[in-house]
Amino acid sequence: MVASQPAAPATRRDSHTVETLLSAAVEVFIVRGYDGTSMEDLAKAAGITKSSIYHHVAGKEELLRLSVTRALDGLFAVLGEPGAAEGRAVARLEYVVRRTCQELIENLPHVTLLLRVRGNTATEREALERRREFDHRVAALVAAAIAEGDLRAGLDPRLTSRLIFGLVNSMSEWYRPHAADHGAEADALADAVVGLLFDGLRARPEA
Amino acid sequence: MVASQPAAPATRRDSHTVETLLSAAVEVFIVRGYDGTSMEDLAKAAGITKSSIYHHVAGKEELLRLSVTRALDGLFAVLGEPGAAEGRAVARLEYVVRRTCQELIENLPHVTLLLRVRGNTATEREALERRREFDHRVAALVAAAIAEGDLRAGLDPRLTSRLIFGLVNSMSEWYRPHAADHGAEADALADAVVGLLFDGLRARPEA
Numbered sequence: 096m097v098a099s100q101p102a103a104p105a106t107r108r109d110s111h112t113v114e115t116l117l118s119a120a121v122e123v124f125i126v127r128g129y130d131g132t133s134m135e136d137l138a139k140a141a142g143i144t145k146s147s148i149y150h151h152v153a154g155k156e157e158l159l160r161l162s163v164t165r166a167l168d169g170l171f172a173v174l175g176e177p178g179a180a181e182g183r184a185v186a187r188l189e190y191v192v193r194r195t196c197q198e199l200i201e202n203l204p205h206v207t208l209l210l211r212v213r214g215n216t217a218t219e220r221e222a223l224e225r226r227r228e229f230d231h232r233v234a235a236l237v238a239a240a241i242a243e244g245d246l247r248a249g250l251d252p253r254l255t256s257r258l259i260f261g262l263v264n265s266m267s268e269w270y271r272p273h274a275a276d277h278g279a280e281a282d283a284l285a286d287a288v289v290g291l292l293f294d295g296l297r298a299r300p301e302a
Numbered sequence: 303m304v305a306s307q308p309a310a311p312a313t314r315r316d317s318h319t320v321e322t323l324l325s326a327a328v329e330v331f332i333v334r335g336y337d338g339t340s341m342e343d344l345a346k347a348a349g350i351t352k353s354s355i356y357h358h359v360a361g362k363e364e365l366l367r368l369s370v371t372r373a374l375d376g377l378f379a380v381l382g383e384p385g386a387a388e389g390r391a392v393a394r395l396e397y398v399v400r401r402t403c404q405e406l407i408e409n410l411p412h413v414t415l416l417l418r419v420r421g422n423t424a425t426e427r428e429a430l431e432r433r434r435e436f437d438h439r440v441a442a443l444v445a446a447a448i449a450e451g452d453l454r455a456g457l458d459p460r461l462t463s464r465l466i467f468g469l470v471n472s473m474s475e476w477y478r479p480h481a482a483d484h485g486a487e488a489d490a491l492a493d494a495v496v497g498l499l500f501d502g503l504r505a506r507p508e509a
Binding site: 127248250251257260261264287291296 | 334337338392444451458464465467473475499500501502503505
Protein backbone atom coordinates (compact mmCIF):
# COMPACT_ATOMS: atom_id res chain seq x y z
CA MET A 96 0.00 0.00 0.00
CA VAL A 97 2.83 2.46 0.72
CA ALA A 98 5.22 1.29 -2.01
CA SER A 99 4.18 4.09 -4.36
CA GLN A 100 4.67 6.91 -1.80
CA PRO A 101 7.34 9.39 -2.90
CA ALA A 102 10.58 9.40 -0.92
CA ALA A 103 10.74 12.09 1.79
CA PRO A 104 11.94 15.34 0.17
CA ALA A 105 15.59 16.27 0.63
CA THR A 106 14.66 19.21 2.91
CA ARG A 107 13.38 16.69 5.45
CA ARG A 108 16.80 15.07 5.74
CA ASP A 109 17.67 14.76 9.41
CA SER A 110 20.23 17.39 10.40
CA HIS A 111 19.10 17.30 14.04
CA THR A 112 21.15 16.64 17.12
CA VAL A 113 19.50 15.56 20.36
CA GLU A 114 19.89 19.18 21.44
CA THR A 115 18.03 20.75 18.50
CA LEU A 116 15.39 18.01 18.59
CA LEU A 117 14.91 18.68 22.30
CA SER A 118 14.40 22.42 21.68
CA ALA A 119 11.77 21.72 19.03
CA ALA A 120 10.02 19.14 21.24
CA VAL A 121 9.90 21.36 24.31
CA GLU A 122 8.21 24.13 22.30
CA VAL A 123 5.53 21.71 21.14
CA PHE A 124 5.05 20.26 24.65
CA ILE A 125 4.51 23.78 26.01
CA VAL A 126 1.96 24.73 23.34
CA ARG A 127 0.01 21.44 23.10
CA GLY A 128 0.70 19.95 26.51
CA TYR A 129 2.86 16.85 26.95
CA ASP A 130 -0.14 14.49 26.99
CA GLY A 131 -1.63 16.15 23.92
CA THR A 132 1.56 15.82 21.85
CA SER A 133 1.94 12.80 19.54
CA MET A 134 5.15 11.54 17.93
CA GLU A 135 3.52 12.75 14.70
CA ASP A 136 3.33 16.30 16.14
CA LEU A 137 6.99 16.09 17.16
CA ALA A 138 8.03 14.85 13.72
CA LYS A 139 6.15 17.71 12.04
CA ALA A 140 7.65 20.33 14.34
CA ALA A 141 11.18 18.98 13.81
CA GLY A 142 10.64 18.55 10.05
CA ILE A 143 11.81 14.93 10.12
CA THR A 144 10.13 11.52 10.13
CA LYS A 145 9.05 9.67 13.25
CA SER A 146 11.65 6.98 12.61
CA SER A 147 14.37 9.65 12.45
CA ILE A 148 13.31 10.80 15.93
CA TYR A 149 13.85 7.25 17.18
CA HIS A 150 17.45 7.44 15.94
CA HIS A 151 18.02 10.15 18.55
CA VAL A 152 15.82 9.18 21.50
CA ALA A 153 13.73 6.28 22.72
CA GLY A 154 10.51 8.32 22.51
CA LYS A 155 8.70 11.40 23.73
CA GLU A 156 9.11 10.55 27.42
CA GLU A 157 12.90 10.62 27.00
CA LEU A 158 12.61 14.14 25.56
CA LEU A 159 10.50 15.17 28.55
CA ARG A 160 13.04 13.61 30.91
CA LEU A 161 15.96 15.43 29.26
CA SER A 162 14.11 18.74 29.56
CA VAL A 163 12.88 18.56 33.15
CA THR A 164 16.19 17.05 34.30
CA ARG A 165 18.00 20.05 32.83
CA ALA A 166 15.64 22.46 34.63
CA LEU A 167 15.94 20.59 37.94
CA ASP A 168 19.73 20.17 37.73
CA GLY A 169 20.00 23.94 37.21
CA LEU A 170 17.89 24.62 40.31
CA PHE A 171 19.74 22.12 42.51
CA ALA A 172 23.10 23.45 41.31
CA VAL A 173 22.07 26.80 42.84
CA LEU A 174 21.75 25.17 46.26
CA GLY A 175 25.36 23.97 45.97
CA GLU A 176 26.83 27.39 45.17
CA PRO A 177 28.80 29.14 47.95
CA GLY A 178 26.19 31.95 48.20
CA ALA A 179 23.56 29.36 49.11
CA ALA A 180 25.79 27.46 51.53
CA GLU A 181 27.64 30.07 53.60
CA GLY A 182 26.57 32.92 55.84
CA ARG A 183 23.35 33.85 57.59
CA ALA A 184 20.24 31.99 56.45
CA VAL A 185 18.52 35.20 55.29
CA ALA A 186 21.43 35.99 52.95
CA ARG A 187 21.48 32.42 51.67
CA LEU A 188 17.71 32.54 51.06
CA GLU A 189 18.03 35.85 49.23
CA TYR A 190 20.81 34.35 47.12
CA VAL A 191 18.70 31.30 46.25
CA VAL A 192 15.69 33.42 45.26
CA ARG A 193 17.81 35.69 43.07
CA ARG A 194 19.58 32.80 41.34
CA THR A 195 16.32 30.89 40.89
CA CYS A 196 14.87 33.91 39.05
CA GLN A 197 17.95 33.98 36.83
CA GLU A 198 17.77 30.23 36.19
CA LEU A 199 14.12 30.54 35.20
CA ILE A 200 14.96 33.24 32.68
CA GLU A 201 18.11 31.59 31.29
CA ASN A 202 16.43 28.20 31.05
CA LEU A 203 12.91 29.43 30.28
CA PRO A 204 11.53 26.62 28.06
CA HIS A 205 12.78 23.81 30.30
CA VAL A 206 11.61 25.47 33.52
CA THR A 207 8.23 26.32 31.95
CA LEU A 208 7.76 22.67 30.99
CA LEU A 209 8.82 21.54 34.47
CA LEU A 210 6.18 23.83 36.00
CA ARG A 211 3.44 22.26 33.86
CA VAL A 212 4.26 18.68 34.79
CA ARG A 213 1.28 17.05 36.50
CA GLY A 214 2.44 13.53 37.39
CA ASN A 215 0.90 11.33 34.68
CA THR A 216 4.13 9.41 33.89
CA ALA A 217 7.06 8.02 35.90
CA THR A 218 9.24 10.86 34.58
CA GLU A 219 6.70 13.43 35.73
CA ARG A 220 6.33 11.87 39.17
CA GLU A 221 10.12 11.88 39.67
CA ALA A 222 10.21 15.53 38.60
CA LEU A 223 7.47 16.43 41.09
CA GLU A 224 9.38 14.56 43.79
CA ARG A 225 12.53 16.61 43.07
CA ARG A 226 10.48 19.85 43.06
CA ARG A 227 9.12 18.93 46.51
CA GLU A 228 12.66 18.22 47.73
CA PHE A 229 13.73 21.67 46.48
CA ASP A 230 10.76 23.29 48.27
CA HIS A 231 11.70 21.49 51.51
CA ARG A 232 15.29 22.74 51.28
CA VAL A 233 14.02 26.30 50.85
CA ALA A 234 11.44 25.94 53.64
CA ALA A 235 14.32 24.85 55.91
CA LEU A 236 16.23 28.01 54.95
CA VAL A 237 13.16 30.12 55.79
CA ALA A 238 12.87 28.38 59.17
CA ALA A 239 16.57 28.98 59.87
CA ALA A 240 16.25 32.68 58.95
CA ILE A 241 13.27 33.05 61.31
CA ALA A 242 15.26 31.33 64.09
CA GLU A 243 18.14 33.74 63.51
CA GLY A 244 15.70 36.64 63.90
CA ASP A 245 16.14 37.96 60.36
CA LEU A 246 12.68 37.06 59.04
CA ARG A 247 9.36 37.87 60.73
CA ALA A 248 8.60 35.54 63.62
CA GLY A 249 5.02 34.70 62.59
CA LEU A 250 5.85 33.25 59.17
CA ASP A 251 4.94 29.66 58.26
CA PRO A 252 8.09 28.29 56.54
CA ARG A 253 6.27 25.89 54.23
CA LEU A 254 3.63 28.42 53.12
CA THR A 255 6.34 31.05 52.72
CA SER A 256 8.38 28.76 50.49
CA ARG A 257 5.28 28.09 48.36
CA LEU A 258 4.50 31.79 48.04
CA ILE A 259 8.12 32.64 47.15
CA PHE A 260 8.18 30.13 44.31
CA GLY A 261 4.62 31.01 43.31
CA LEU A 262 5.90 34.50 42.66
CA VAL A 263 9.18 33.45 41.01
CA ASN A 264 7.55 30.80 38.83
CA SER A 265 4.72 33.10 37.74
CA MET A 266 7.26 34.96 35.61
CA SER A 267 7.24 32.00 33.23
CA GLU A 268 3.65 32.95 32.34
CA TRP A 269 4.54 36.33 30.87
CA TYR A 270 8.31 36.77 30.58
CA ARG A 271 9.60 36.71 27.00
CA PRO A 272 13.25 37.64 26.37
CA HIS A 273 13.54 40.92 24.44
CA ALA A 274 17.16 41.92 24.56
CA ALA A 275 20.05 40.08 22.92
CA ASP A 276 21.71 40.39 26.32
CA HIS A 277 18.94 39.11 28.53
CA GLY A 278 21.35 38.70 31.42
CA ALA A 279 20.77 42.36 32.36
CA GLU A 280 17.00 41.92 32.04
CA ALA A 281 17.22 38.82 34.23
CA ASP A 282 19.18 40.74 36.88
CA ALA A 283 16.67 43.61 36.92
CA LEU A 284 13.73 41.22 37.28
CA ALA A 285 15.52 39.26 40.00
CA ASP A 286 16.13 42.55 41.86
CA ALA A 287 12.42 43.42 41.61
CA VAL A 288 11.37 40.00 42.92
CA VAL A 289 13.90 39.99 45.76
CA GLY A 290 12.95 43.55 46.74
CA LEU A 291 9.26 42.73 46.76
CA LEU A 292 9.67 39.51 48.75
CA PHE A 293 12.13 40.72 51.37
CA ASP A 294 11.19 44.38 51.80
CA GLY A 295 7.62 44.53 50.51
CA LEU A 296 5.94 47.25 48.51
CA ARG A 297 5.34 49.74 51.30
CA ALA A 298 7.47 52.88 51.52
CA ARG A 299 9.37 53.20 54.80
CA PRO A 300 11.05 56.07 56.53
CA GLU A 301 14.82 56.07 55.84
CA ALA A 302 16.62 53.98 58.45
CA MET B 303 -26.16 0.35 11.43
CA VAL B 304 -27.15 1.78 14.82
CA ALA B 305 -30.78 0.59 14.86
CA SER B 306 -29.95 -2.40 17.08
CA GLN B 307 -28.11 -0.37 19.75
CA PRO B 308 -29.77 -0.65 23.16
CA ALA B 309 -31.49 2.45 24.50
CA ALA B 310 -29.39 4.48 26.95
CA PRO B 311 -29.72 2.95 30.42
CA ALA B 312 -32.07 4.69 32.84
CA THR B 313 -29.15 5.75 35.07
CA ARG B 314 -27.97 8.04 32.27
CA ARG B 315 -31.24 10.01 32.33
CA ASP B 316 -30.40 13.70 32.35
CA SER B 317 -30.93 15.21 35.79
CA HIS B 318 -28.47 18.03 35.11
CA THR B 319 -29.05 21.75 35.29
CA VAL B 320 -26.75 24.16 33.46
CA GLU B 321 -25.09 24.70 36.84
CA THR B 322 -24.27 21.03 37.56
CA LEU B 323 -23.22 20.48 33.94
CA LEU B 324 -20.93 23.51 34.19
CA SER B 325 -19.27 22.14 37.35
CA ALA B 326 -18.61 18.80 35.67
CA ALA B 327 -17.30 20.46 32.49
CA VAL B 328 -14.94 22.82 34.32
CA GLU B 329 -13.35 19.88 36.14
CA VAL B 330 -12.72 18.12 32.83
CA PHE B 331 -11.38 21.30 31.18
CA ILE B 332 -8.90 21.75 34.05
CA VAL B 333 -7.64 18.14 33.88
CA ARG B 334 -7.56 17.65 30.08
CA GLY B 335 -7.21 21.25 28.93
CA TYR B 336 -10.02 23.03 27.06
CA ASP B 337 -8.56 22.21 23.62
CA GLY B 338 -8.03 18.58 24.59
CA THR B 339 -11.64 18.08 25.78
CA SER B 340 -14.19 16.66 23.33
CA MET B 341 -17.98 16.71 23.67
CA GLU B 342 -17.60 12.96 24.17
CA ASP B 343 -15.36 13.61 27.22
CA LEU B 344 -17.94 16.06 28.60
CA ALA B 345 -20.78 13.60 28.06
CA LYS B 346 -18.83 10.86 29.88
CA ALA B 347 -17.96 13.12 32.79
CA ALA B 348 -21.55 14.30 33.16
CA GLY B 349 -22.94 10.78 32.69
CA ILE B 350 -25.33 11.90 29.95
CA THR B 351 -25.38 11.78 26.14
CA LYS B 352 -23.90 14.43 23.88
CA SER B 353 -27.36 15.35 22.63
CA SER B 354 -28.51 15.90 26.22
CA ILE B 355 -25.68 18.40 26.65
CA TYR B 356 -27.02 20.32 23.66
CA HIS B 357 -30.35 20.65 25.45
CA HIS B 358 -28.57 22.79 28.04
CA VAL B 359 -25.90 24.70 26.10
CA ALA B 360 -24.88 25.39 22.50
CA GLY B 361 -21.57 23.55 22.93
CA LYS B 362 -18.33 23.41 24.87
CA GLU B 363 -17.38 27.02 24.13
CA GLU B 364 -20.56 28.19 25.89
CA LEU B 365 -19.52 26.22 28.97
CA LEU B 366 -16.09 27.86 28.85
CA ARG B 367 -17.71 31.28 28.47
CA LEU B 368 -20.04 30.71 31.45
CA SER B 369 -17.07 29.69 33.60
CA VAL B 370 -14.58 32.44 32.74
CA THR B 371 -17.34 35.06 32.81
CA ARG B 372 -18.19 34.01 36.34
CA ALA B 373 -14.53 34.28 37.40
CA LEU B 374 -14.08 37.67 35.73
CA ASP B 375 -17.37 39.11 37.01
CA GLY B 376 -16.26 38.15 40.54
CA LEU B 377 -12.92 39.95 40.10
CA PHE B 378 -14.46 43.07 38.56
CA ALA B 379 -17.13 43.19 41.29
CA VAL B 380 -14.27 43.59 43.79
CA LEU B 381 -13.16 46.80 42.04
CA GLY B 382 -16.66 48.21 42.55
CA GLU B 383 -16.78 47.57 46.29
CA PRO B 384 -16.41 50.59 48.61
CA GLY B 385 -13.07 49.29 49.97
CA ALA B 386 -11.63 49.45 46.46
CA ALA B 387 -13.13 52.83 45.61
CA GLU B 388 -12.64 55.02 48.68
CA GLY B 389 -9.62 56.14 50.67
CA ARG B 390 -5.89 56.25 50.02
CA ALA B 391 -4.66 54.24 47.03
CA VAL B 392 -2.49 51.95 49.22
CA ALA B 393 -5.52 50.96 51.31
CA ARG B 394 -7.59 50.38 48.17
CA LEU B 395 -4.81 48.26 46.67
CA GLU B 396 -4.50 46.21 49.84
CA TYR B 397 -8.27 45.71 49.82
CA VAL B 398 -8.22 44.55 46.19
CA VAL B 399 -5.37 42.08 46.81
CA ARG B 400 -7.11 40.63 49.87
CA ARG B 401 -10.47 40.28 48.13
CA THR B 402 -8.85 38.82 45.01
CA CYS B 403 -7.27 36.09 47.14
CA GLN B 404 -10.67 35.37 48.67
CA GLU B 405 -12.34 35.32 45.24
CA LEU B 406 -9.73 32.86 43.97
CA ILE B 407 -10.41 30.54 46.87
CA GLU B 408 -14.21 30.86 46.82
CA ASN B 409 -14.37 30.47 43.05
CA LEU B 410 -11.39 28.13 42.63
CA PRO B 411 -12.41 26.03 39.59
CA HIS B 412 -13.59 29.00 37.52
CA VAL B 413 -10.56 31.14 38.38
CA THR B 414 -8.20 28.20 37.71
CA LEU B 415 -9.75 27.73 34.28
CA LEU B 416 -9.53 31.47 33.58
CA LEU B 417 -5.80 31.40 34.40
CA ARG B 418 -5.20 28.60 31.89
CA VAL B 419 -6.93 30.34 28.99
CA ARG B 420 -4.47 30.91 26.14
CA GLY B 421 -6.45 32.76 23.44
CA ASN B 422 -7.32 30.04 20.93
CA THR B 423 -11.02 30.98 20.64
CA ALA B 424 -13.06 34.21 20.61
CA THR B 425 -14.21 33.46 24.17
CA GLU B 426 -10.61 33.03 25.32
CA ARG B 427 -9.45 36.22 23.61
CA GLU B 428 -12.26 38.21 25.27
CA ALA B 429 -11.30 36.72 28.63
CA LEU B 430 -7.64 37.66 28.13
CA GLU B 431 -8.74 41.17 27.18
CA ARG B 432 -10.74 41.49 30.42
CA ARG B 433 -7.76 40.13 32.44
CA ARG B 434 -5.54 42.81 30.87
CA GLU B 435 -8.13 45.48 31.73
CA PHE B 436 -8.10 44.25 35.35
CA ASP B 437 -4.28 44.38 35.44
CA HIS B 438 -4.35 47.94 34.09
CA ARG B 439 -6.81 49.02 36.79
CA VAL B 440 -4.52 47.55 39.46
CA ALA B 441 -1.37 49.05 37.88
CA ALA B 442 -3.13 52.44 38.06
CA LEU B 443 -3.77 51.86 41.78
CA VAL B 444 -0.09 51.01 42.29
CA ALA B 445 0.93 54.20 40.46
CA ALA B 446 -1.47 56.26 42.59
CA ALA B 447 -0.12 54.72 45.80
CA ILE B 448 3.47 55.54 44.73
CA ALA B 449 2.41 59.11 43.92
CA GLU B 450 0.84 59.41 47.38
CA GLY B 451 4.16 58.30 48.90
CA ASP B 452 2.79 55.09 50.43
CA LEU B 453 4.59 52.62 48.16
CA ARG B 454 8.32 52.62 47.35
CA ALA B 455 9.24 55.29 44.80
CA GLY B 456 11.29 53.02 42.52
CA LEU B 457 8.53 50.52 41.74
CA ASP B 458 7.37 49.91 38.16
CA PRO B 459 3.54 49.88 38.40
CA ARG B 460 2.98 47.44 35.53
CA LEU B 461 5.65 44.97 36.69
CA THR B 462 4.39 45.30 40.26
CA SER B 463 0.83 44.50 39.19
CA ARG B 464 2.10 41.42 37.32
CA LEU B 465 4.10 40.23 40.31
CA ILE B 466 1.19 40.80 42.70
CA PHE B 467 -1.15 38.65 40.60
CA GLY B 468 1.60 36.17 39.87
CA LEU B 469 1.73 35.55 43.59
CA VAL B 470 -2.04 35.58 44.16
CA ASN B 471 -2.80 33.37 41.15
CA SER B 472 -0.06 30.87 42.02
CA MET B 473 -2.25 29.72 44.89
CA SER B 474 -4.51 28.03 42.34
CA GLU B 475 -1.63 25.61 41.65
CA TRP B 476 -1.62 24.13 45.12
CA TYR B 477 -4.57 25.36 47.18
CA ARG B 478 -7.18 22.69 47.86
CA PRO B 479 -9.97 23.45 50.33
CA HIS B 480 -9.70 21.32 53.47
CA ALA B 481 -12.12 22.75 55.95
CA ALA B 482 -15.88 22.76 55.65
CA ASP B 483 -15.57 26.45 56.52
CA HIS B 484 -12.95 27.50 54.05
CA GLY B 485 -13.81 31.15 54.63
CA ALA B 486 -11.43 31.16 57.61
CA GLU B 487 -8.74 29.40 55.56
CA ALA B 488 -9.23 31.96 52.79
CA ASP B 489 -8.84 34.83 55.27
CA ALA B 490 -5.63 33.37 56.74
CA LEU B 491 -4.10 32.87 53.28
CA ALA B 492 -5.14 36.36 52.20
CA ASP B 493 -3.46 37.75 55.34
CA ALA B 494 -0.25 35.87 54.50
CA VAL B 495 -0.24 37.15 50.92
CA VAL B 496 -1.04 40.76 51.90
CA GLY B 497 1.62 40.67 54.63
CA LEU B 498 4.26 39.30 52.27
CA LEU B 499 3.46 41.76 49.48
CA PHE B 500 3.15 44.93 51.55
CA ASP B 501 5.60 44.35 54.39
CA GLY B 502 7.96 41.71 53.01
CA LEU B 503 9.53 38.78 54.80
CA ARG B 504 12.28 40.63 56.65
CA ALA B 505 11.97 41.22 60.39
CA ARG B 506 12.04 44.90 61.36
CA PRO B 507 12.65 46.69 64.60
CA GLU B 508 9.36 47.64 66.29
CA ALA B 509 8.19 51.06 65.07
